[in-house]
Amino acid sequence: MIKRTILPTLLAHLREKEITIITGARQVGKTYLLSLLQEELTKAGRPFIYLNLDIEEDAKYFVSQADLLAKIKLEMGDAPGVLFVDEIQRKSDAGLFLKGLYDMNLPYKFVVSGSGSMEIKEKIQESLSGRKKVFVLDPVSFVEFVDYRTDYKYQNTLPQFFAVEKTYAKQLFDEYMNYGGYPKVILAPTVEKKTQEIREIYTSYIDKDIKAWLKVEKSQAFSELLKIIASQIGELTNVAELSGTTGLTEKTTKAYLWYLESTYILTKVTPFYQNVRKEITKAPLYYFFDHGLRNYLLGLFGLPDIPSVLSGHLFENVVFNMIRRHISAPTEIHFWRTLGNAEVDFILRTGLTATPVEVKYKQLDAGELTKSFVSFVETYKSKKGYFIHLGNKATQKLGDTEITKLPYYAVDQLS
DSSP states (O other): OOOOOOOHHHHHHHTTSSSEEEEEEESSHHHHHHHHHHHHHHHOOOOOHEEEEEHHHHHGGGGHHHHHHHHHHHHHTOOOOEEEEOOOESSSHHHHHHHHHTTTTOOOOOEEEEEEHIIIIIIIHHHHHTTEEEEEEOOOOOHHHHHHHEEEEEEOOOHHHHHOOHHHHHHHHHHHHHHHSOOHHHOOSSSSHHHHHHHHHHHEEEEEIIIIIIIOOHHHHHHHHHHHHHHHHTSSSHHHHHHHHHHHOHHHHHHHHHHHHHSEEEEOOBBBBOTTHHHHHHHOOOEEEOOOHHHTTTOTTOOOOOOOHHHHHHHHHOOOOOHHHHTTTTOEEEEEBBBBBOEEEEEEEEEEEEHHHHHEESOOOOOOOOHHHHHHHHHTOEEEEEEESOOOOOEEEEEEEEEEEEEEGGGGGGO
């Protein structure tokens, strides 16, 4: 199976009193992670119970807190065991339900998991303020994918692998760019099986989250909206234009976009600006959490060669997710556009510091920069700047600014 780098962090949090909440999109491997945590508890001789609210027999214990406590005590007594609850979003008022149990100061550790619906992302977190830690499970990263595809032979020497096996590494990257990071898709042995898996993931999302949970009735219009976003990743989003194309009202379009963010399908990126007269200040961009799903929506999934006109935007989406996983608060990701059409793909903002990052799906020549990038650096006096490209690492100076060109596999060197 595919090893997930988040596992040691989750294991460590089992020792904390806080409720552990594992959330993320459907089919990214949350239940599998729960099984790995249970294996470790078994080795340590620590008791646990696993309940899944998608199973009717398990759901009956959640009618009341007293019913659940009776089940826990029957199975574990007063031992300091762990209760695993999968698909927690199926429980109405789950946050208040868990808050009541937590505040009883019981000897049990609670680990809950669920898809990124409104309930788990909004209501549960709000109710459990100060009582939980949330872990978002992403689709499989490129590093996790390479480790898996190379049978973990280079898991401690990946920088050397990328430096020596450049052709093989690029082949793996092309495969990853095409199919994305859903575990079932990666594990499927053929293009046909991969296509079947991604289709089932999308169908399950529409049926369970959109139609049933979110009460979206016009699923065809919803799908059309998502396909339009897929075709224009990295481009400014105009809600009025989207509404006109899909036939949805602007209010509904905004609500659907929010649903897509809440269920870990899309990530919104807002503009960086300080001069409201010259810079774009409102229209956001959207990227997909999983670019394989984006390819599927556009009919590109599984094609031997994705058209070059689309590869640049796809590369940008992949790199965005690499950056998103690498940075942490208080650093934020924005983009920069001016009314005069100057643009930089990403701006990493930390306090008053703004670091430009440009993404190019090609091998850049020595000294090659873009006018927009230079304009941003000169305007905001950036101390550092980066290009992510298909070539090798190189550094140069632009005045007092250090410019670093990083290969696609070295995004973790951003600072």
